[in-house]
Amino acid sequence: MYLYHYGLRELPFTLTPNTQFFLGLPSHHEALQTLLTALKMGEGFIKVTGEVGTGKTLLCRKLMNDITEEFTTAYIPNPYLKPDELRIAVAQELGIDCKQINPANLTQEIQQALMDISAQGKSLVLILDEAQVLPDESLEVLRLFTNLETESRKLMQIVLFAQPELDIRLAQHNMRQIKQRITFSFNLQALNQTQVQPYLHHRMTIAGYSGMPVFSKPVCNALYKACFGTPRILNILAHKCLMLAYGEGKQEVELKHVKAAIKDTDGKPDDSAYNKKLLNNAALLASVSISIIIVILILNQFVFGEI
Numbered sequence: 001m002y003l004y005h006y007g008l009r010e011l012p013f014t015l016t017p018n019t020q021f022f023l024g025l026p027s028h029h030e031a032l033q034t035l036l037t038a039l040k041m042g043e044g045f046i047k048v049t050g051e052v053g054t055g056k057t058l059l060c061r062k063l064m065n066d067i068t069e070e071f072t073t074a075y076i077p078n079p080y081l082k083p084d085e086l087r088i089a090v091a092q093e094l095g096i097d098c099k100q101i102n103p104a105n106l107t108q109e110i111q112q113a114l115m116d117i118s119a120q121g122k123s124l125v126l127i128l129d130e131a132q133v134l135p136d137e138s139l140e141v142l143r144l145f146t147n148l149e150t151e152s153r154k155l156m157q158i159v160l161f162a163q164p165e166l167d168i169r170l171a172q173h174n175m176r177q178i179k180q181r182i183t184f185s186f187n188l189q190a191l192n193q194t195q196v197q198p199y200l201h202h203r204m205t206i207a208g209y210s211g212m213p214v215f216s217k218p219v220c221n222a223l224y225k226a227c228f229g230t231p232r233i234l235n236i237l238a239h240k241c242l243m244l245a246y247g248e249g250k251q252e253v254e255l256k257h258v259k260a261a262i263k264d265t266d267g268k269p270d271d272s273a274y275n276k277k278l279l280n281n282a283a284l285l286a287s288v289s290i291s292i293i294i295v296i297l298i299l300n301q302f303v304f305g306e307i
Helices: 026-041 056-066 083-093 103-119 136-145 165-170 173-181 193-206 217-227 231-247 255-263 271-304
Strands: 045-050 071-076 123-128 156-162 182-188
Touching (some): 026 045, 026 056, 026 156, 026 182, 045 056, 045 165, 056 071, 056 123, 071 083, 083 136, 103 123, 136 173, 156 165, 165 173, 193 217, 193 231, 217 231, 217 255, 231 255
Parallel strands (some): 045 182, 071 123, 123 156
């Protein structure tokens, strides 16, 4: 592998979310600050959405690392659970022995555990990753959890990390009660073109590299066009580029390495879909322009009696 070649201690572009590599780019930093501020206010749901591969799970783990001692956290990474299964998962996170409890009394036991946490001057933050897969009935269970409160504050706050599909579901009429409980919402953005080189160099540096950037600006521009700033795909391409450069004994990644990495990689954003979107936007603008011209001609006819 290329570790020794570049003087690295570890692989810089693995897909496992590692908070050690968290860069704090504007979108991610703003999202983290929004989460920490919203939790201090202690109300309702908090929602963070983002496309596949934009770093939601990394941000989720960063939040759990940075959260202050006034909170106790419970984490459910795969919430594709029926209502009873979700209650059991929450109870287990709270240290409740579900085998000794009648399922009908489980919510009462959860409430008692939350009261015990509150007596310590803390509150529970329930964090759910991939929340777009939650069944509707389980979302309703979460809403009911937020009804558990003392006279002064909620006993549980809920943070949802999800793909944009969750927003589509929440827009439905039957989801209005849950949507109204969401007090803070943030949409995580992909990297822009100028952020690609700092992102790649940061990860290389954290992994142990010292020296000038291995990925030049032209190389980074080519990588951006291939992944549209999606960190996960960028990591895959960067890893393959380093392997190809190492195979040739090169210290810097070249454009030919990027082309080879792109050719070898599945799951890239669909260029045809992207171009189709651009064409649709252009067609829409053209249609609007034609409509404006027609309106002007009609007005001229009324005012001047001619076209």
